[in-house]
Amino acid sequence: MANFEHQINLTAKFVDNGILVEWNPFNAEESDLYFYAEEIHDEWEHSVMKYIDLHEQPLDTQSGERLLGTVNKDREKYTWHFKLVADEREEVISIKKDDSSDDEGGDQDENIKPISTDPNDWEVQGKVLDGKKIVAGVVDIGGVAHMLVQSQRKIDGVWTNCGELYTSTDLKEWTPHENNPVLIDAMPWAGQDNGIPHRIAPRTLIKWQGSYYTYTRDRNGQYPGIRGVGVFSSDDLIDWQGYDDWFVDVERVKAKVPDNLLADNEYERCYLKCATIGAGIYIIVNIEDVEGNDSTFVFKGTDPIDFNSFEYIEAPWVGGGRIVGNLYRINGEWIQIDRGTPGYDSIRIQKGWKPFELGDGIPIDHDGPRETAFPFFYQGRWHLFYDDNKDGRNIHLATQNTP
Numbered sequence: 001m002a003n004f005e006h007q008i009n010l011t012a013k014f015v016d017n018g019i020l021v022e023w024n025p026f027n028a029e030e031s032d033l034y035f036y037a038e039e040i041h042d043e044w045e046h047s048v049m050k051y052i053d054l055h056e057q058p059l060d061t062q063s064g065e066r067l068l069g070t071v072n073k074d075r076e077k078y079t080w081h082f083k084l085v086a087d088e089r090e091e092v093i094s095i096k097k098d099d100s101s102d103d104e105g106g107d108q109d110e111n112i113k114p115i116s117t118d119p120n121d122w123e124v125q126g127k128v129l130d131g132k133k134i135v136a137g138v139v140d141i142g143g144v145a146h147m148l149v150q151s152q153r154k155i156d157g158v159w160t161n162c163g164e165l166y167t168s169t170d171l172k173e174w175t176p177h178e179n180n181p182v183l184i185d186a187m188p189w190a191g192q193d194n195g196i197p198h199r200i201a202p203r204t205l206i207k208w209q210g211s212y213y214t215y216t217r218d219r220n221g222q223y224p225g226i227r228g229v230g231v232f233s234s235d236d237l238i239d240w241q242g243y244d245d246w247f248v249d250v251e252r253v254k255a256k257v258p259d260n261l262l263a264d265n266e267y268e269r270c271y272l273k274c275a276t277i278g279a280g281i282y283i284i285v286n287i288e289d290v291e292g293n294d295s296t297f298v299f300k301g302t303d304p305i306d307f308n309s310f311e312y313i314e315a316p317w318v319g320g321g322r323i324v325g326n327l328y329r330i331n332g333e334w335i336q337i338d339r340g341t342p343g344y345d346s347i348r349i350q351k352g353w354k355p356f357e358l359g360d361g362i363p364i365d366h367d368g369p370r371e372t373a374f375p376f377f378y379q380g381r382w383h384l385f386y387d388d389n390k391d392g393r394n395i396h397l398a399t400q401n402t403p
Contacts (some may be wrong), residue, residue: 009300009313010084010091011279013332018069019095020332021082024313025064028086033066037078044083050355061086063352074097090219112331112377113403117349119340122384123400124265128172130394135385136163136214137205138376139237144169146237146379147260147385148214149395150201153181160184163202163214164236171376171383171397179238180262183214187230187242202232203372204275206304215247215272215283227269229285231396248299251289256295256312265289274372278329283310298327326373337384347373347386349397362398364388 008023034046048059048066053054059066059311061084079096116122132152139146140203144167147236151164163183165176201217216230228249232240246252250267266289273284280300288294301310328335333351340346340361348361373386382400387393 008084008086008091010082010093012080012095014039014095015067015332018067018111020065020067021084022065022332023084023091023168025062026086027063031059031061031084031086032115034083034085035068035080037080039266040078043081048286073124085360113350113380113382115330115335115375115382116402117351119346119348119360119362121400121402123401124362124364125172125338125397125399127388127394128385128397129166129174132393133164133388133395134203134393135372135374135375135395136202138378139205139207139212139378140378145171145376147174147395148183148202148205148237150203150217151181155184161201163200163232163240171378171399175240182238183232185242197348198311199232203272205374206275206277206281208277208281212237212303213275215275216238217272226272228269229272233305243305247305248283248285250287252307253297256299256310258312261295261297263289263293263295265291269294270381273388274326275330276327276329278332281310282313282327282329283307284327328375330375337375337386342400347384349384364396364398 008026010021010023012021016364019035021035032050034044034291035046036043079094081092081094083090083092129147134150136148136150138148147166147168149164149166150161150336152159153162154160155162162181164180165177165182167177168174169178183202187200202214203217203280204214205214207213212234214232214234216232230242231247232242234240248270250270253270254262254267267287268290269288271286271288273286275284280302281304283299283301284296285299286294286296290349296315298313298315299310300313303309326337328337336350336352338348340348340359346361346363348359358396373384376383376385381403384398384400386396386398388396
């Protein structure tokens, strides 16, 4: 039997070389994807299993997607219907030209080009910001790059994490904002150290329906201890609004994840991996038990400050513990970025929503990324910001040579 405890969320969209059908990955003993276009096909005449010779491979429900690359070249003139049948359940959707966007509510640039996974396509530019900093995210506002970073400052004699804002037009020289730190507001969930918020640690940056959101790494306070993830919102990246409660914590994760995926040990920590925009907001979090074992879970929602709007999504690595890598949604594809091998002295970019595969990456002269790696499309090409793991958490840059 397939696991249909959660909806598979079948979707489809027009792409350059066909129609891309996507769903939440799951296991099924028997499955098929049926499809037809009004005016040119009879109802449910075609299926992937029937036309394996046209589609190269049988349907794999664990992959979460299928490209129908042999459909009519005038595909966008018609209304298409899709039916995913798996074991004893089925789900049906229809699309036409106006329904093809994968980024409803998000703010991705329609002219973004594919990101390369070939290490030879990238050139390391070196360090661009130093001084105990980790990149949270970068956005383009009017042709100027704006970077939100997690930084450490000594305030009233106490070292504390905070959020700082920097701007640049060449991505190499960065100007600090005059109001830095822009994010240091104490929240009720934030631990204090002599009155200073100890771990306001912005770890990601998304733009959703015209506003910006950042999620903190985990709660403030000393480790170990009960921890969760906070959220802040802003219209300009300068003035940030915090909220009185955690966005997500261990209990909220456990309430949405199937019981058979949870460990028997008590969980004490919930922390953020990353967040990304696609056909909704995707939040990737880890929860950790008292013995230090942690697992990664993905949730998809529509309200960036309300975890109640999010649903658990079954992922291919479920049952295999944590994933490696920062996970992003780019041009309708999943992209993972993390350390390569050997010796962690490279950065590996991998396409696909699947367990991360170690291998050769972009060669760098230090260990990294320790925490984050953020892809940024700017001035017609891809750039990658990451923090190192050897030289005090400084921010480095690599640029894709081929536009």
